[in-house]
Amino acid sequence: MSIVVKPKKKPKKSTLDKKAIALWSKIIRRNGYCERCGKSTGKLDGHHIMGKKGALRFELRNGVALCFKCHMLMAHSDSAEEVKKYLKWVEVYKADDWDYLLSLKNVMVTRSVEWYQDNIQRLQKILEAL
Numbered sequence: 001m002s003i004v005v006k007p008k009k010k011p012k013k014s015t016l017d018k019k020a021i022a023l024w025s026k027i028i029r030r031n032g033y034c035e036r037c038g039k040s041t042g043k044l045d046g047h048h049i050m051g052k053k054g055a056l057r058f059e060l061r062n063g064v065a066l067c068f069k070c071h072m073l074m075a076h077s078d079s080a081e082e083v084k085k086y087l088k089w090v091e092v093y094k095a096d097d098w099d100y101l102l103s104l105k106n107v108m109v110t111r112s113v114e115w116y117q118d119n120i121q122r123l124q125k126i127l128e129a130l
Contacts, residue, residue: 011113011117016116016117017111017116019116020058020123021057023124024046024057024063025045026046026127027046028046029045030130031065032044033065035065036064036067036086036093037067037070042068043067043068044066044067045065045071046064047063047064047075049063049101050062050101054104055107055108056104056107057109070086074086
């Protein structure tokens with residue numbers, strides 16, 4: 001009697017995406033305080049400055065740690081004025097990264113299983129080095 005070995009299934013992109021986003025967020029939140037208001041108690045969120053699309057999805061320069069209040073009342077506010085204030089703060093606070101982020105804002109990438117795996121591996125190495 002022979003043993004049948006099934007080929008290893010390719011992981012789902014959605015599973016890999018969740019893992020990579022969790023690593024990205026953990027790195028972004030590593031300092032333990034809101035980068036906008038300085039609050040160090042409560043839940044922190046890893047916020048994408050330019051959104052999660054394209055080449056910026058797992059880019060660490062595209063992230064900022066925000067408390068719930070700053071995240072919801074500024075970055076995701078219904079008030080255009082609050083969002084404008086937040087973006088002005090980002091331009092000043094992340095001045096070194098702002099032009100870089102703008103240059104990659106519309107760059108699209110093919111989200112293959114290998115792309116996710118490469119990003120997971122890169123983020124794990126960064127996290128281990130912290």
